[in-house]
Amino acid sequence: MTVIRAALDEMFAVIGQMVGSVFRHGLPLTDKIAAxxxxxxxxxxxxPVRVRRSWIRMSYTLCLGxxxxxxxxxxxxxxxxxxxxxxxxxxxxxxxxxDLQFVVTFGGVIRNMHRWAAHAMVITVWLxxxxxxxTGSYKKPREFNWGVGTLLLLITLLLSFTGYLLxxxxxxxxxxxxxxxxxxxxxxxGPYTRYLLIGGRVVGDNALLRFYVLHVVGLPxxxxxxxxVHFWRVRKDGFSGGL
Amino acid sequence: MAxxxxxxxxxxxxxxxxRRPAEVPSxxxxxxxxxxxxxxPEFVFKEFIAAVAMTAFLxxxxxxxxxxxxGQANPGMTxxxxxxxxxxxxxxxxxxxxxxxxxxxxxxxxxxVLMILVPFLDRNxxxxxxxxxxxxxxxxxxTAIVVALVIIGTFFRGHEFVWDWGWxxxxxxxxxxxxx
Numbered sequence: 001m002t003v004i005r006a007a008l009d010e011m012f013a014v015i016g017q018m019v020g021s022v023f024r025h026g027l028p029l030t031d032k033i034a035a036x037x038x039x040x041x042x043x044x045x046x047x048p049v050r051v052r053r054s055w056i057r058m059s060y061t062l063c064l065g066x067x068x069x070x071x072x073x074x075x076x077x078x079x080x081x082x083x084x085x086x087x088x089x090x091x092x093x094x095x096x097x098x099d100l101q102f103v104v105t106f107g108g109v110i111r112n113m114h115r116w117a118a119h120a121m122v123i124t125v126w127l128x129x130x131x132x133x134x135t136g137s138y139k140k141p142r143e144f145n146w147g148v149g150t151l152l153l154l155i156t157l158l159l160s161f162t163g164y165l166l167x168x169x170x171x172x173x174x175x176x177x178x179x180x181x182x183x184x185x186x187x188x189x190g191p192y193t194r195y196l197l198i199g200g201r202v203v204g205d206n207a208l209l210r211f212y213v214l215h216v217v218g219l220p221x222x223x224x225x226x227x228x229v230h231f232w233r234v235r236k237d238g239f240s241g242g243l
Numbered sequence: 244m245a246x247x248x249x250x251x252x253x254x255x256x257x258x259x260x261x262r263r264p265a266e267v268p269s270x271x272x273x274x275x276x277x278x279x280x281x282x283x284p285e286f287v288f289k290e291f292i293a294a295v296a297m298t299a300f301l302x303x304x305x306x307x308x309x310x311x312x313x314g315q316a317n318p319g320m321t322x323x324x325x326x327x328x329x330x331x332x333x334x335x336x337x338x339x340x341x342x343x344x345x346x347x348x349x350x351x352x353x354x355x356v357l358m359i360l361v362p363f364l365d366r367n368x369x370x371x372x373x374x375x376x377x378x379x380x381x382x383x384x385x386t387a388i389v390v391a392l393v394i395i396g397t398f399f400r401g402h403e404f405v406w407d408w409g410w411x412x413x414x415x416x417x418x419x420x421x422x423x
Binding site: 035037039049051052056071094097098101110113115120133138140142143146154157164169171202204 | 248249251252255277278281282283284285286287290293294298304311315318320321326327330331338343346347348355363370371372375378379382
């Protein structure tokens with residue numbers, strides 16, 4: 001009996017050690033424990049350990065920056081699922097979309113989520129900019145971060161635009177034809193820019209591959225880097241706080 | 244561990260206190276007396292709720308609303324009208340009204356550069372809305388123009404991108420002569 005008791009105790013101790021190695025400080029029942037958790041946790045460390053209540057008032061921030069970042073994560077995850085099925089070539093792309101919609105389990109819902117989250121992100125990023133403007137939060141010392149935010153807004157639009165081509169349906173090809181035609185009007189560099197962007201004179205296989213690579217690797221990497229800078233600067237320049 | 248954490252928080256507070264008075268313009272409300280809270284779980288909880296609400300919203304929308312998928316891309320058949328994605332329709336709308344060099348290149352470049360320069364052009368140190376009437380009116384005007392152009396481009400431009408009341412009057416929209 002004592003042998004079994006000892007073995008059980010040992011087992012509970014090991015389990016306790018396992019749990020304790022992940023959750024080091026237990027439930028955040030007091031401010032001290034909570035602060036210690038925030039200080040030692042990689043994911044929580046994106047926040048300052050302590051903030052003023054006026055900085056995090058929902059009626060002030062509307063959580064728009066946070067929601068934009070969250071939508072970026074949703075888009076990364078749903079995009080990853082879509083990449084398992086999608087082949088960026090003019091002979092496969094459309095059929096893969098049909099399969100996602102009608103054959104793949106939950107394929108349609110995941111695709112819809114990717115699409116609607118992309119539209120939502122354009123809107124939340126825009127509203128975030130409006131909120132920052134209307135509260136004058138871009139003023140000294142946050143001028144630089146406003147510039148980074150502007151670039152992030154641009155990248156959001158470009159991400160959405162490059163994704164628009166990928167279903168390879170009549171909506172995609174002609175929207176992108178119209179969109180890239182705008183680049184043509186720049187003096188001298190215009191036609192070359194368009195040629196570089198779509199890899200030819202018409203939107204075809206090269207354009208699809210280029211837009212795909214930009215959509216799943218190039219632009220997300222750029223966005224990620226700028227976001228890291230953006231969040232870092234929020235910490236360094238201080239929260240704008242209430243009015 | 245406990246002492247280390249406490250020391251670091253105290254050190255951070257001291258730095259913050261030293262830094263604060265120099266950086267805050269006099270017209271901004273002084274928040275140095277505001278209540279301090281731990282960001283975890285207070286702040287993290289709010290973000291969590293926002294994330295859950297957004298997820299629920301997205302799932303609901305995605306179950307009910309099908310993303311568009313028209314017929315396979317056909318380079319030989321141009322639908323009329325051909326439209327850019329909605330967030331570029333303002334630009335397309337401008338293109339239909341102004342010379343392309345102006346609407347397609349000069350205009351967007353100007354807006355992007357102007358936006359990045361906003362903090363340096365706005366010399367008013369105040370952040371109070373009541374003391375920033377010009378900035379707010381200009382921004383509202385800009386927003387109104389953008390929204391109006393996007394709405395016009397989306398709903399009021401039909402065949403050949405000419406003005407069309409079809410959407411309002413309930414006529415079926417057509418893509419190249421056949422229903423969309």
